[in-house]
Amino acid sequence: MNRPVIIAMDFENRQEAERFLTSFSGESLFLKVGMELFYKEGPSLVRDWKREGHRIFLDLKLHDIPNTVKRAARQLATFGVDMTTVHAAGGVKMMAAAMEGLKEGTTTGDLPICVAVTQLTSTSEEMMKEELYIAHSLEDTVVHYANNAKRAGLHGVVCSALEAGHIKEQVSPSFYTVTPGIRLQSDSHDDQQRVVTPVKAKSLGSDAIVVGRSITTADDPKAAYEKIKTEWRGKE
Numbered sequence: 001m002n003r004p005v006i007i008a009m010d011f012e013n014r015q016e017a018e019r020f021l022t023s024f025s026g027e028s029l030f031l032k033v034g035m036e037l038f039y040k041e042g043p044s045l046v047r048d049w050k051r052e053g054h055r056i057f058l059d060l061k062l063h064d065i066p067n068t069v070k071r072a073a074r075q076l077a078t079f080g081v082d083m084t085t086v087h088a089a090g091g092v093k094m095m096a097a098a099m100e101g102l103k104e105g106t107t108t109g110d111l112p113i114c115v116a117v118t119q120l121t122s123t124s125e126e127m128m129k130e131e132l133y134i135a136h137s138l139e140d141t142v143v144h145y146a147n148n149a150k151r152a153g154l155h156g157v158v159c160s161a162l163e164a165g166h167i168k169e170q171v172s173p174s175f176y177t178v179t180p181g182i183r184l185q186s187d188s189h190d191d192q193q194r195v196v197t198p199v200k201a202k203s204l205g206s207d208a209i210v211v212g213r214s215i216t217t218a219d220d221p222k223a224a225y226e227k228i229k230t231e232w233r234g235k236e
């Protein structure tokens with residue numbers, strides 16, 4: 001996969017999302033459908049966007065007992081998505097169950113890339129220790145969860161680009177790192193804590209960036225997307 005910029009389609013409904021897509025006039029994009037849009041529009045939206053030539057990252061962050069996650073993953077695999085998520089906090093058995101479910105449900109033979117959320121990019125070191133009561137450093141925790149994800153047979157993790165290099169070093173250079181929390185220098189951080197620019201994400205070695213509001217709320221979304229893509233990939 002060629003260093004994608006994945007656009008987080010955090011819209012209230014299909015109409016708003018598709019109004020946004022008109023700025024891209026038929027271009028094939030990598031679109032992340034999260035809980036808000038999926039709970040409103042369901043699998044038909046995902047199938048339609050796939051048919052239109054977009055790649056789909058269905059980001060539902062499964063987190064439950066292994067049997068429930070396996071059964072949910074089996075259903076999810078039938079949508080033909082390109083990438084999906086579970087929470088690493090569910091443990092190795094839960095993540096392995098998700099992989100089993102995806103394998104059972106995949107009808108085309110193309111298994112979606114499954115990545116585990118290590119620590120949300122809205123979590124700070126302080127919050128992790130004081131609220132979540134995790135006694136290790138944020139970086140050690142992220143790397144530990146990434147190792148668990150590898151043991152469970154997942155393809156990679158969701159983390160901040162700040163941790164991508166350590167994951168490559170300590171888990172595997174080919175372990176896929178998907179990194180949200182991307183902001184241009186001038187942007188507000190909003191609710192994100194571990195934030196980097198596209199240029200920095202590139203230098204830190206992340207494989208894919210996820211960008212929502214910096215594109216979706218920009219005055220000119222297409223221009224914002226192109227600027228981010230150029231910073232992230234360099235001129236093509």
Ligand SMILES: O=c1ccn([C@@H]2O[C@H](COP(=O)(O)O)[C@@H](O)[C@H]2O)c(=O)[nH]1
Binds near residue numbers: 010158192
């Ligand atoms: O740790 C995580 C995991 C997922 N996300 C998702 O990425 C986008 C980021 O949106 P921005 O508007 O660019 O902040 C959003 O859909 C999150 O659900 C994340 O941010 N951090």
